[in-house]
Amino acid sequence: MPERALLAVEAxxxxxxxxxxxxxxxxxxxxxxxxTFRASRNNxxxxxxxxxxxxxxxxxxxxxxxxxxxxxxxxxxIAGAIAVFGYDGFLYSxxxxxxxxxxxxxxxxxxxxxxxxxMADVLAFRMRQGPVRTAAAVSTLVVSLFYLLxxxxxxxxxxxxxxxxxxxxxxAAVVIVIGGLMIVYVLVGGMRGTTWVQIIKASLxxxxxxxxxxxxxxxxGFNLSSLFGQAADVxxxxxxxxxxxxxxxxxxxxxxxxxDFVSLGLALVLGTAGLPHVLMRFYTVPTxxxxxxxxxxxxxxxxxxxxxxxxxxxxxGALVGADRILASPxxxxxxxxxxxxxxxxxxxxxxxxxxxxxxxxxxxxxxTITASASFAHDIYASVIKxxxxxxxxxxxxxxxxxxxxxxxxxxxxVLGILALQAGLNIAFLVALAxxxxxxxxxxxILYTLFWKxxxxxxxxxxxxxxxxxxxxxIIFSPVVSGVSEGPSIxxxxxxxxxxxxxxxxxxxxxxxxxxxxxxxxxxSKERPNVEKYGExxxxxxxxxxxEKAIYH
Amino acid sequence: MTEQAExxxxxxxxxxxxxNSPEFTELRRRFRRFAFPMTVVFLSxxxxxxxxxxxxxxxxxxxxxxxxxxxxVLGLLQFVSTFLIxxxxxxxxxxxxxxxxxxxxxxxxxxxxx
Numbered sequence: 001m002p003e004r005a006l007l008a009v010e011a012x013x014x015x016x017x018x019x020x021x022x023x024x025x026x027x028x029x030x031x032x033x034x035x036t037f038r039a040s041r042n043n044x045x046x047x048x049x050x051x052x053x054x055x056x057x058x059x060x061x062x063x064x065x066x067x068x069x070x071x072x073x074x075x076x077x078i079a080g081a082i083a084v085f086g087y088d089g090f091l092y093s094x095x096x097x098x099x100x101x102x103x104x105x106x107x108x109x110x111x112x113x114x115x116x117x118x119m120a121d122v123l124a125f126r127m128r129q130g131p132v133r134t135a136a137a138v139s140t141l142v143v144s145l146f147y148l149l150x151x152x153x154x155x156x157x158x159x160x161x162x163x164x165x166x167x168x169x170x171x172a173a174v175v176i177v178i179g180g181l182m183i184v185y186v187l188v189g190g191m192r193g194t195t196w197v198q199i200i201k202a203s204l205x206x207x208x209x210x211x212x213x214x215x216x217x218x219x220x221g222f223n224l225s226s227l228f229g230q231a232a233d234v235x236x237x238x239x240x241x242x243x244x245x246x247x248x249x250x251x252x253x254x255x256x257x258x259x260d261f262v263s264l265g266l267a268l269v270l271g272t273a274g275l276p277h278v279l280m281r282f283y284t285v286p287t288x289x290x291x292x293x294x295x296x297x298x299x300x301x302x303x304x305x306x307x308x309x310x311x312x313x314x315x316x317g318a319l320v321g322a323d324r325i326l327a328s329p330x331x332x333x334x335x336x337x338x339x340x341x342x343x344x345x346x347x348x349x350x351x352x353x354x355x356x357x358x359x360x361x362x363x364x365x366x367x368t369i370t371a372s373a374s375f376a377h378d379i380y381a382s383v384i385k386x387x388x389x390x391x392x393x394x395x396x397x398x399x400x401x402x403x404x405x406x407x408x409x410x411x412x413x414v415l416g417i418l419a420l421q422a423g424l425n426i427a428f429l430v431a432l433a434x435x436x437x438x439x440x441x442x443x444x445i446l447y448t449l450f451w452k453x454x455x456x457x458x459x460x461x462x463x464x465x466x467x468x469x470x471x472x473x474i475i476f477s478p479v480v481s482g483v484s485e486g487p488s489i490x491x492x493x494x495x496x497x498x499x500x501x502x503x504x505x506x507x508x509x510x511x512x513x514x515x516x517x518x519x520x521x522x523x524s525k526e527r528p529n530v531e532k533y534g535e536x537x538x539x540x541x542x543x544x545x546x547e548k549a550i551y552h
Numbered sequence: 553m554t555e556q557a558e559x560x561x562x563x564x565x566x567x568x569x570x571x572n573s574p575e576f577t578e579l580r581r582r583f584r585r586f587a588f589p590m591t592v593v594f595l596s597x598x599x600x601x602x603x604x605x606x607x608x609x610x611x612x613x614x615x616x617x618x619x620x621x622x623x624x625v626l627g628l629l630q631f632v633s634t635f636l637i638x639x640x641x642x643x644x645x646x647x648x649x650x651x652x653x654x655x656x657x658x659x660x661x662x663x664x665x666x
Contacts, residue, residue, distance in 0.1 A: 087605070087624070090624070091602065094598070094627055095598075097631065097634055098634055100634070101590075101594050101638070105590060105591055105637075106587055224618070225617065225618025226618070226619070228619035228620060228624075229618070232619060243613075245613065245621055245623075245624070246609055246612060246613035246623065247606065247609040248606075248609045252609055258606045258607065261602070261605070262602055262603065262606055265598075269595065269598055289650070292642065292645065300638075303631050303634060534564070534567045534568045535564065537571055537580070541576070541579055541583060541653060542576070542579070542660070544570075544656070544657050544661065545562065
């Protein structure tokens with residue numbers, strides 16, 4: 001990506017009034033902290049901490065899922081990608097949306113019926129607990145960390161733009177503040193607090209995006225064609241002219257980048273149903289029917305939001321222009337805030353940036369609780385403690401989860417600072433998390449639910465195989481390594497150790513993981529546990545013996 | 553009382569028996585009859601869109617009305633098809649799978665309490 005060169009023009013332009021921006025953000029923090037503290041009074045058992053007591057309604061959970069899923073990648077990343085690259089950015093939103101059908105048709109209800117708190121509950125259901133739970137927990141941690149890293153990078157970039165701070169130290173300080181806040185939400189509020197933060201955030205985001213969308217359309221007399229026309233004209237006259245209406249502005253240059261686009265598309269559509277923080281949300285509702293209802297709500301909310309973001313992206317391209325977006329401190333991720341300022345000045349910018357912060361906070365809180373739950377429930381309670389039941393119903397386990405949340409939060413802060421400095425598009429970073437989820441988790445989930453003869457060895461090979469291939473290819477791709485020729489946007493631009501040319505490895509690692517799962521099963525000496533599969537099948541489709549809601 | 557104690561536990565034999573019952577076989581058939589072919593349909597339609605965007609960019613740049621080209625129109629149709637499949641699935645589940653699932657669950661849970 002050639003934007004690196006443009007970034008060299010260090011922009012010191014601050015947009016809006018930092019005081020206004022900070023006040024609106026602080027107001028959000030105060031309100032959500034209050035709600036989190038109130039919610040925490042009902043946290044008594046592990047089911048409260050991990051799954052909000054399973055008392056969230058279907059429609060509330062739909063909003064919370066939208067709040068969890070519409071991360072900074074969706075709000076800032078997609079709008080930015082469409083503003084700068086046009087059509088190629090649009091693919092992100094389509095992939096992110098269509099992916100929900102996999103979750104709706106094949107995963108959500110079956111998972112709610114059979115599991116308890118984590119993805120591993122289902123994956124290990126008919127397998128030997130130790131190896132499968134460990135593998136699932138490892139992949140949960142890796143996916144969550146990648147996702148967290150993207151959100152933290154977004155937060156830093158956004159703040160740099162809004163608060164008028166620039167320089168590495170100040171941006172890093174912002175990442176630390178965001179990380180610290182997220183740890184507080186998770187420690188205090190557990191899943192109940194996190195859910196309410198996500199619900200509030202999703203409502204704010206939908207309303208904010210709606211207002212901006214109507215405003216943008218109003219500027220063009222509610223004529224889609226003239227909006228597109230102006231976006232195309234502005235882009236054609238930019239420093240690096242691009243055709244934003246047709247495909248290929250970002251990925252069309254060479255046969256290799258075209259193939260990369262297909263790889264990205266595959267990772268997007270298969271990633272969602274393997275994202276641990278999304279799967280964990282299905283446990284917060286009382287029944288599988290509520291899980292279905294929540295996915296339906298989520299699909300409508302997310303779909304409508306992505307339609308908004310199409311307008312916002314082209315709107316930013318037309319009214320702000322790619323040159324100004326790329327030259328601003330947040331680079332491609334700052335398209336939406338810049339558009340807000342262009343339309344409504346300081347006030348609208350303040351509101352939209354508060355929404356963007358809320359977005360990031362809500363998502364990182366969801367990720368942190370998922371990762372910490374997975375460690376505490378899958379590794380500590382089930383593997384280290386061998387599932388010995390405590391009379392205190394998981395109080396010990398929750399303590400471990402809280403400690404893990406602090407550790408994960410801290411690691412995310414450090415990685416976020418690194419990613420921030422590389423200036424990568426957030427949607428792109430999130431797409432890597434999707435690739436890992438699609439590679440390490442989805443094949444095992446599908447095999448577990450639908451393939452009678454699947455064995456422990458198959459599950460372990462599929463998870464680790466997919467994970468290692470996917471992460472390995474990312475490490476040796478131009479994303480992490482610098483490249484020998486041309487400008488590079490990568491974590492370590494000065495090193496050159498890439499040998500895998502694609503920036504998204506999905507097209508290789510996803511089939512590889514399906515293959516490992518099949519091979520591991522075929523080579524397995526152990527007979528598949530057919531009785532347990534019977535139980536899994538009956539429970540998953542009928543809801544017999546599913547975990548019940550706990551009302552205090 | 554912990555949530556563990558509230559949960560129903562059936563014996564492995566009961567589960568296998570339930571799994572082999574004609575009612576459950578019918579439930580599974582109805583679930584898979586919708587979910588599996590529909591997954592093939594929406595994944596193929598999505599991949600077709602991605603491949604056309606990648607390898608037929610001239611075709612996708614064909615203007616349909618004003619500055620709105622075929623690629624944007626097909627992209628928007630992906631939204632429409634996603635909403636449509638969602639609605640169809642809910643209707644299918646309400647009409648065809650939920651009643652059987654509820655019946656089997658009531659029978660098994662009733663048997664447990666007796």
